[in-house]
Amino acid sequence: MMMSSNASSTLFATTATATTVKSVHSSSSHSSVAGTGIGSLLTRIQGAFSEAMSNSPKFVIDKRTVEKTWKLMDKVVKLCQHSKMNIKNSPPFILDLLPDTYQHLKLIYSKHEDISVLNDNEYFRVFIENLNKKCKQTIKLFKEGKEKMFDEVSHYRRNLTKLSLVFSHMLSELKAIFPNGIFAGDTFRITKSDAAEFWRTSFGDR
Structure with missing residues (x-):
């Protein structure tokens, strides 16, 4: 079912002319404000990314990190396998997603x-770091929810479903970037010009 290591067990006007002029002026003003707003937003996002990347300690991929990741994934699976959880076998099904992620890793x-x-592959490093964070977030959810985790309509179960959806997207992305286990991320390109410009400004050639 899941793992084969020690961690194994079982991812939002007054005239027509005046009215026309007012309308054009208003439209122009709104466009200008919208453009300024978007530009300001992108600048703030870029600044946040830069600050986060410069202040955060570099996540390292080594044997210890790998084993820690296996253990976290295995713990999440065990928690979800509790007989009272009764998780339905329908997408996104976390009891398939994490084992599949494990196998692809x-x-x-x-x-x-x-x-x-x-470790030198920035995408992979960020992926494993996020996988660790999401597993810890799921484990914390179980600790806080306790018996409420068994209630399928509880706030905690809805959050578990959201996390399952995240794990699903992460797995799909991992398989797309590492088809057959080999990195192919450098063959992708951003086709939308605004997004491509934002990426170049924020991350350069990465």
Whole structure:
């Protein structure tokens, strides 16, 4: 079912002319304000990214990190397998998503004997860091929800479904960026000009 290591067990006017002039002026003003607003928003986002990247300690991919990731994933699976959880086997099904993520990560590791290559891959490093965070967030949800986790209409179960959806998107992205376990991220390009410009300004050639 799941893992084969020690962690194994079982991711939003007065005249027509005046009216026309007013309308054009208003439209122009709104466009200008909207443009300024978007520009300001992008600047703030860029600043937030830059600050986060400069202040956060670099996440390292090594044997210890790998084993920690396995254990966190395994713990989430065990919590979700509790008989009272009664999680329905329908997408996004976390009891399939995490084992599938584990298997694809194993495939990636098998293609990279030198783990430092994966550590140098910024996308992979960020992926594993986020996977760890989401697993910890799920475990925390169970600790806080306690018996309410067994109630399918509770706030905690809705949050678990949201996290399951996140794990689903993460797995799909991982398989797209690492088809057959080999990195193919450098073959992708952003086709929308505004998004591409934002990416270049924020991250350069990465």
